[in-house]
Amino acid sequence: LTFIGDLTEVADPEIRVRPDRLGPRLGARFPLVQEALAGLPARTILRALQRGETVAVQVDGEVVDVGSEDLEVRYRPKPGWVFVEENDYVAAVWTELTDALRKEGLAREVVRRIQELRKRADFDVADRIVTYYQADPGLAEAIAAHADYIQAETLSEQLLPMAPPPAAEAVERATIDGMSLLLGVLRVAKG
Numbered sequence: 566l567t568f569i570g571d572l573t574e575v576a577d578p579e580i581r582v583r584p585d586r587l588g589p590r591l592g593a594r595f596p597l598v599q600e601a602l603a604g605l606p607a608r609t610i611l612r613a614l615q616r617g618e619t620v621a622v623q624v625d626g627e628v629v630d631v632g633s634e635d636l637e638v639r640y641r642p643k644p645g646w647v648f649v650e651e652n653d654y655v656a657a658v659w660t661e662l663t664d665a666l667r668k669e670g671l672a673r674e675v676v677r678r679i680q681e682l683r684k685r686a687d688f689d690v691a692d693r694i695v696t697y698y699q700a701d702p703g704l705a706e707a708i709a710a711h712a713d714y715i716q717a718e719t720l721s722e723q724l725l726p727m728a729p730p731p732a733a734e735a736v737e738r739a740t741i742d743g744m745s746l747l748l749g750v751l752r753v754a755k756g
Contacts, residue, residue: 575648575657576640578607586635597624602631611638671704672711674741675748679719682750686735693753696721697729701744722753 569575582599591598601622613620619630642648648657679696688694696719700708705726708715712724729736729749736749
């Protein structure tokens with residue numbers, strides 16, 4: 566969680582002229598003022614409005630002042646961001662998935678599958694297990710990267726990259742994000 570002081574860190578401002586306000590006041594000069602404003606950087610206009618100033622544009626040798634009531638400010642998320650505004654607060658979320666996030670998501674899905682296997686094998690919630698797996702390279706890489714997490718979440722004493730033995734108490738073939746996975750679980754003997 567990072568606090569930002571300026572929405573322009575995650576969004577680009579778009580300044581739109583309000584024809585209902587400027588049209589009646591400017592008449593035939595309205596399109597010229599609209600064009601002049603479009604030629605100014607949105608951030609320049611935004612800074613002036615934030616300071617409570619008007620924006621001066623020159624049209625046919627005459628200066629026309631445009632105030633905040635004459636303009637509408639909207640924000641367009643920068644690539645990779647989404648945000649929502651409410652009551653002067655903004656929450657922005659980075660939506661692009663990094664390789665690390667993808668692997669973490671795959672590992673969570675593997676945990677879910679192992680938990681389902683535990684349930685199907687009627688294991689007690691405290692039973693320790695050995696988990697066997699065979700996976701396509703991308704999925705195997707995610708499992709290896711998050712092996713400690715997977716083992717902790719599933720009570721797997723071992724997480725072995727090999728085909729489940731015939732003694733496995735539950736086996737499942739699955740596809741996760743287009744990658745094949747073969748899982749098998751075996752309860753560890755108590756004592």
